[in-house]
Amino acid sequence: MPVADSIMFRNATEADLDLIMDIEAASSGRWERSLFVHELGTSFSRFIVAEVSGTVAGYIVAWNVAGEIHLNNIAVRQDLRMRGLGRSLIGRIVEILAPFGPEKILLEVNEKNAAARGFYRKMGFTETGVRKKYYDDDNAVLMEKKL
């Protein structure tokens, strides 16, 4: 069942980090808590959570730099995937940063993360290159979408 109608977006706070770390760990994410804390205090970073039924269901971290949006992290709670939350998180970050007039949105994804690559393709991203050994032994695929 889609949850898109019942999502509430807001800025992340330190109080969200326990739930965010649970989702990050369950998503095989690589971010330590200290990295999320750092993003909370970074002026050009936007760190947004999506709440469903009053609890954190997903998050997105993106940078607003030089006319581009750099998508640094996105994850949705496992039991709520494939219901439109990831799409709404990307939509929300683009909406928030629209006043800055970004021309494109960029990201790197682990070459082996077929699920995320499928998701990004559905979101209209195209693969533009590869960074060798970006994640220890794994390559990163560079993706972008014109806005």
Ligand SMILES: CC(C)(COP(=O)(O)OP(=O)(O)OC[C@H]1O[C@@H](n2cnc3c(N)ncnc32)[C@H](O)[C@@H]1OP(=O)(O)O)[C@@H](O)C(=O)NCCC(=O)NCCS
């Ligand atoms: C990637 C992720 C954020 C997607 O979130 P989600 O809420 O499940 O995505 P949505 O439901 O909004 O899906 C949007 C579209 O992408 C497609 N999609 C989602 N997951 C997909 C997958 N695993 N494979 C292929 N397509 C997928 C959906 O079918 C949907 O397409 P549609 O609009 O044509 O129906 C989620 O799978 C996740 O948290 N993964 C773990 C963290 C991760 O890998 N993050 C990326 C790191 S770079």
